[in-house]
Amino acid sequence: MSARGRPVAVVGAGAFGTALAVLLATGGTPVRLWARRPEAAAAIAAARTNAGHLPGVPLPDAVEVTADLGSLSAADLWLVAVPAQHMRAVLAQAPVGGRPTLVITAKGLEAGTLLLMGEVAAEVAPACPVAILSGPSFAADIARGKPTAVTLAAADLATARALAERLQRPFFRPYASDDPVGAQVGGLAKNVLAIGCGIVVGAELGESARAALVTRGFTEMTRLGLAMGGRAATMAGLSGLGDLVLTAGSLRSRNMSLGVALGRGQTAEAALAGRTDVAEGAATAPALRRLARRLGVEMPISEAVAALLLGEARLGEVIAGLLARPLRAEADLPGGQAPARAP
Secondary structure, three states, X not given: OOHHHOOEEEEOOOHHHHHHHHHHHHOOOOEEEEOOOHHHHHHHHHHOEEOOOXXXXXXXXXXXXXXXXXXXXXXXXXXXXXXXXHHHHHHHHOOOOOOXXXXXXXOOEOOXXXXXXXXXXXXXXOOOOEEEEEOOOOHHHHXXXXXXXXXXXXXXXXXXXXXXXXXXXXXXXXXXXXXXXXHHHHHHHHHHHHHHHHHHHHOOOOHHHHHHHHHHHHHHHXXXXXXXXXXXXXXXXXXXXXXXXXXXXXXXXXXHHHHHHHHOOOOHHHHHOOOOOOOHHHHHHHHHHHHHHHHOOOOHHHHHHHHHHOOOOOHHHHHHHHHOOOOOOOOOOOOOOOOOOOO
16 A cells, blocks of 8 residues: 555644645545544534634535544544644554654643643654644635645655655655754744734734834744754744744734734733633743743743733833834844944
């Protein structure tokens, strides 16, 4: 049986997990989509659509919906699309004895340990190969066959290339990378920065301010990526700058829409209430602040977003604090390179 014909498991039936199931099944691959709640699995299976997370997108016949983690054991490839803070608990219960390859799509830091999602997977399932799928990819675009390009990163480039070949579809293009750390840092940091951009929009600070935040935020992201062992080229690629441009530039982004609510004066508690999909940046921001401080990485925008989410400062104080920072030369370019100087 060809790699394309082998069954694949998608762990997590939120919007992105459902979109991945649709993507793979459209290419003829048998897919088993796992939902945490049995009633949700039954409803999706009966309606052949995920009305709660991805309405209007029919599930292909090749997608089987289940709430039984044990039923995933036949698949040698799992795409893990559960929220970051649930990753450990789900994988701890999963039947990974067959050593499936785990492709992690969640973007965040584990709040208690400050571990990357790939590190959590490696800790819980040490016998399983781990890869990272990240990049500018809204679930609805993937599910509706809109052109999408992403990063697929693994420690071994040959593994990343083989996975990219298996997951590639005519409208879905994965680029292989051997920098899983950089790919993950871009994904987690952009969610926090997207909240910041939403705050700018909600507070009506103007497009100039949003452009400045994206640019300086990208510098923050790159500093962190380099400090953690990632590469500057990865930060400037699809999983870094590419994902930041998408998530910080569209109100379809859950993180940006959360920021808009904060910028309009809502508390974090009120802005998060009643949401059916997870804005990963809300949990990531405080963890990112702790990690940056531990590593000695300067991330003032991310610090400000965390302070606002935790109720430690008011919106006006956060904005004033950023604008009052000491003036400096724009010399901290991505990659840590000083700008060329004229003789």
